[in-house]
Amino acid sequence: MQLDAKIPDGAIADKWTNYKFERKLVNPANRRKYDVIVVGTGLAGGAAAATLGEQGYNVKAFTFHDSARRAHSIAAQGGINAAKNYKGDGDSIYRLFYDTVKGGDFRAREANVYRLAEESVNIIDQATAQGVPFAREYGGLLDNRSFGGAQVSRTFYARGQTGQQLLLGVYQQLSRQIGLGNVALYNRSELVDIVVVDGRAAGIVVRDLVTGQVTSHSAHAVVLATGGYSNAFFLSTNAMACNVTAAWRAHRKGAAFANPCYTQIHPTSIPQSDDFQSKLTLMSESLRNDGRIWCPKSPDETRPPDQIPEADRDYYLERRYPSFGNLAPRDIASRAAKIEVDAGKGVGPLKNGVYLDFSDAIARLGRDTIEERYGNLFEMYERITDESPYDVPMRIYPAVHYTMGGLWVDYELMTTVPGLYAAGEANFSDHGANRLGASALMQGLSDGYFVLPNTISNYLAPLLGTKPVPTDHAEFQVAEAAATARFAGYLAIGGTRSPDAFHQQLGKIMWDYCGMERTKEGLEKALSEIPALHEEFRKDLRVTGSGEATNQTLEKAGRVDDFFELAQVMCLDALTREESCGGHFRAEHQTEEGEAERDDAHFAHVAAWEWTGDPANPTRHTEPLEFENVHLQVRSYK
Amino acid sequence: MATSTVARGPAGAGTKRAKRKAPFPIELYRSALGKKYVMAVTGIMLMGFVLLHMIGNLKMFLGPAEFDHYAEFLRELLVPVLPRTVTLWLLRGGLIVAFALHIHAAYSLTRMNHAARPVKYQSQRDYIAANFASRTMRWTGVIFGLFLVWHLFDLSWTGTGYSFHRGAAYANVSTSLHRIPVGILYIVANLALGVHLFHGAWSLFQSLGWNNPRFNAWRRNFAAGFAALIVVGNVAMPVAILAGIVAVH
């Protein structure tokens, strides 16, 4: 397998402009002769489908939700970065690029990141024109807040619901195209396979979640914008239905899967309260603007937080990282919390959290200001925990939140399967080993609005005059039959345990051995336990109900099945990457102070895994990363 | 109305644009929002009538001469610009149209609302904001409407079993309402009207889009006050007659 990133020539600042000029174009009158399938209607997928529809392509959009407004992009709280420099504090495209490459611990492709920073400013313009109600100053201009890993204020926000507002903006644009008939939306339709004919993506096979019917759809190109795979850990901040199936099915059809071990653990989630918990709830990183993180100095502390005197508190982030303090990047803040909790200094009934304290901020700014900034987050916290953060410090603990890894894509966002694209969290492209806060929304929208609609024509133009492969082609028939058989198979096992029971067990293995801190022994243990559990899943799964009507247990079974295979590659990737970088922390590779220790000599590359038919033995390919602009250095936030 | 089955398949056949053919008021009346406008506007007209009707009738407490003089004044309105009773008939015509529209709009909206939930909730609903008045609008409306017909027969057209003299306003009223069942009927009907007004006089602000933080808090008070005023004023008459405070002629 050849990994050709197709990075355009020229200086870093000219690459995207050069590319846009040199790529092949499709004449507006010819665009309706092309069919494009977009799977997923979150920020990336919805934006791509809407923009391609506007440009004149025939778009078929697919979502497994009931509506195009439900994707998990909606849950992003804090904001979206853009190098607008509206605050005049020295921000620039180059600085956003620099911060993102550095924040990603030098494991991202420079050219992609620069393009992302360039497009960031257009996103804000676009979203504002669509009516996204970003927060404003009294003068009527846009407001900004600060986020982790940056020393400038560049985060645009809409209360604590930025993701919701941006997704609704996308949804509105997509709805307009649906209303005009340029996009056909298939809702409650889950991708169950990708079809490749003559080495090109030919279409997809979907299962109707209402009727259980399996059908095929073909097109000239297929875009996957199907999100990340955090739910491999069972407990994560992702929505319940988030899954890897689309990306994994693409992987099985030849798309390389890059850097699966890069998972982001978000530092501020509400700690788990009991064993029945179905998911973790994130508290926005923006809270770290005004909240101070601390834990008691003594593991034997039993006093309630307000009675612990300053002298007995350890504001460990401010102590260890004085210049960034509570706004240290996510990977660093998470690991610091883990160190304290592992040392027995955790707080709360299960001693599994640290405090995020707003009392100083309330004293300084007044309760009203804090309420205006974070009111809805505080309410959410109180609904879940029954404690008011105005009176008692919040309790937080890291949780799996985002996956930087994903389908390998070149500069054009094309996977290793020609005609198959991946956008948004589903691809691996822009965040390296760690994503900075407020950058996920930026990447999803950049890919969907600005990158993909520009790059896809380069692939489509030469296909003028060809028709999509008909869905009665043998490959489609084979894929449909296989999918039908797969779902019938789950129903036929007749074992004793539900898909959730297996998922929970898989998640525990992943969190214990492939979570915030990884070791060789742990990963090897996971690699022996996961296949055994997967085998048990195949023999002992119980799915009740039928395959001909809505059956959420059956849907879950298919998703968990794919998580089992992915989990093995995640562990393999973590095991092979003998260094610590960003979200990937190998206990064997740390400095004396406990910071991540990269090995640039051996691992300054992207690892892309090729499916071989055996999930335990995929082939590892590498794409070397070259840093011509941001020089490799030890990441320091001290 | 939507069908009861879930339609599967792609959405994107194209949304139809609203066609505009009829004149603006008819076009407006075709929509439910427009019907609500009409209900609100006719509601205001009827409220005005109810208020003036009450004020006029309270002259009963000033005695037969004052009362009959007022009745005659109505017949003489705008004389000599227009002939006798013409203005009154014009007003009556307006009222009849308002009633007809109010009732027709209510009827078609009710049908629309029934069709919007063909299968009711199978368990007990626990309402929070919807109150007795808002949920019984159609019943209080129907009760009062039926009463009104009877009221017209009773005092304007034929009389209802007492010595009715066309045009002898005071005599007719005081004689008819002196009967206990009739008095009770008037009281019940006016209570129904009060309940109807309690919601209607608030609701019209919303329907007409009269919503402003400066007076929003007063809308509910206005409705309650108006309803109370009408009920007290109108009920005072049968009570006074039955109690002998107002003499029967």
Added chain:
Amino acid sequence: MKELNLTLKIWRQDGPDSNGSFDTIAAPGINDEMSFLEMLDLVNERLINEGKDAVVFDHDCREGICGTCSLMINGQAHGPQKGTATCQLHMRKFSDGDEIVIEPWRAAAFPIIKDLMVDRAAFDRIVESGGYITAETGGAPDANIIPIPKPVADAAMDAAACIGCGACVAACPNSAANLFTSAKVAHLNLLPQGQAERHARVEAMVDTMEEFFGSCTNHGECQEACPKEISIDFIALMNRDYLAAKFKNRRTLSRK
């Protein structure tokens, strides 16, 4: 932490055209720290262990923002806690020995798919008819070119907070969708960017809404049920804009 022993009466229905009925399911040993949906997860897990079909219900983010979850709980849309979607409702709001009745949303426009899951596609049809600002990708002017007074931006945001869950329709005695529609209309009609299509938008959206839903009689029940506490003030705004639209659109047309 307390343990609750509950009796659930859950609506079970095979499909849109079948007849459903309540199924009484005992739910002993419920931890009161659980969310309502985690309680249902546990009930489902037990049903699967008994070899029975799990109860189908819509849910996804469980953070109260995606709007996928629904449920009529004890006669109230999203249950007893004000301003809270079902997924954020916790079992500490219930007491030991309670009987909890769970029904799907009921409206002609929301046909039942299975058990507690309904089809809310009618909402999408309303948005498709006009719930957007035409601003095709590319060519947008600088975001700071139009200053928007903070109170206006805040009011638009209040309206834009709608999560499209359908509780307003479910709670409304008339199955009206005026709160949902007016929230989208107000969000876009309040902003300067939305002025060009202001009247066409409200007219198209209201007309589409009326194809599916009942009419508003100002009960105010929707506002109480709304997990985002969106105000019925927006309905008044929509009513005003609709009248203006019927009038103005016609005038614009007549000049052609």
